[in-house]
Amino acid sequence: MVDYLVSNVKEVKMDRVPVNGSKNAFIQWLVTKENGANYAVRKFTLLKDGIIPMHIHKYQETVIVTKGKCKVCVSDKVYELREGDYIFINSNVKHAIINEGDQLEFFCIIDYSDDMRIITLDEDCNR
Structure with a gap:
C-alpha cells in the first residue's frame, strides 16, 4: 500500500x-x-x-473515451461514443465495445466486487 502514486501511462x-x-x-x-485503492483505473x-465482445461481470464500471470512436452495446441498446463521451455500466449488465476507427483509447474505472470473473456471452453487438 502506498500513500500516493505518481507515474506515466507509457511506463505501465x-x-x-x-x-x-x-x-x-x-x-x-x-x-x-x-x-491501496478501493477501485481500479485502467486504460484500454x-x-x-x-x-471486446458481449460479456458481463459483477463489478460496476465507467468508460471514458479519450481518443477515437466506438459502438457500445449495453443491455439491448447501442450507442455511438466519441472522444469526451462516457458511459456508466452497472453490475451484471451485458455490454460490448467495438472500435469504429483507426485507434480507440478509453479509461475505465471499476470497483472491486467479491467476484471479479468476466463471463463472455454468445451474443453479437449487431445493431
Whole structure:
C-alpha cells in the first residue's frame, strides 16, 4: 500500500484484454488494490477492428473515451461514443465495445466486487 502514486501511462505494461473473443484489444492497469485503492483505473487501447465482445461481470464500471470512436452495446441498446463521451455500466449488465476507427483509447474505472470473473456471452453487438 502506498500513500500516493505518481507515474506515466507509457511506463505501465500493456496486456491483451482477458475477455474471451477479444481482438486487437489491450489493457493497462494504472491504479489498483495493490496500491491501496478501493477501485481500479485502467486504460484500454483497441486497434483497428478491435473488439471486446458481449460479456458481463459483477463489478460496476465507467468508460471514458479519450481518443477515437466506438459502438457500445449495453443491455439491448447501442450507442455511438466519441472522444469526451462516457458511459456508466452497472453490475451484471451485458455490454460490448467495438472500435469504429483507426485507434480507440478509453479509461475505465471499476470497483472491486467479491467476484471479479468476466463471463463472455454468445451474443453479437449487431445493431
